[in-house]
Amino acid sequence: MSIRLATWNINSVRLRIGLVAKLVEEHSPDVLCLQETKCADDSFPMGDVRKLGYSHVAIHGQKGYHGVATFSRLPFVTTARERWADKDDARHLATTFAAGPLEGVTLHNFYVPAGGDEPDPAINPKFAHKLQFLDELTSWSTRIADTGGRIMVGDLNIAPHPDDVWSHKQLLKVVSHTPVETEGMEAMRQAGRWVDAVRAHVPYPEKLYSWWSYRAADWTLADRGRRLDHIWASADVAARTTGVAVLREARGWQRPSDHVPVIVTID
Structure with a gap:
């Protein structure tokens, strides 16, 4: 079973629940993690989610900003939310599965702060917040490094490698690919002994993106993408992954998100 x-x-x-339905119809994920839901818990379109076949749903939202949600056809027994970087933003949701191929595995769904436009924490509070969040993620990864069966997914808002951006040289001073971010992300990965499940199946130097700006007049022609969305796993879970897909075509759907879905298959 996979x-x-x-x-x-x-x-x-709420704006793009139709695109969620399209993803489910065409690719049928057993577990779907969403970020930037921008929806308070009491306004979440739960009925639409149930109609898509997900009987197990966990949400952590706030009105108009941030927000994460996890839909599953597999039962989970516990859910948890943690507070990060001295803010109560809805940016994390953890679920531990009770049965199936992920029995005993804890799934962490994250939406890391974008960090604003100026990569200087002294003058940009948003970037300072992002770096604090990243530091806390590294400490947290160290604490859970010896626990088995864990997956970390989400919009981590960092493109870690030169081949995860359209131009390494031109983006070195652009938030999401600055050295302080990419080096911090690698420190976090090593601290938790995380395996980048996507790059385990699509190795460097192949270019790979999951985000294209709305600002481009023709995103396909410019193709100025970044890989901001990630699936990481502990070594035991990563060893059971058999393939990944980054659905570039979803960027061209009607009224799309600027991000596209990333899917991993696990035996």
């Missing part, structure tokens, strides 16, 4: 796990920054779940 399952499909997908992660997607949906950029408003």
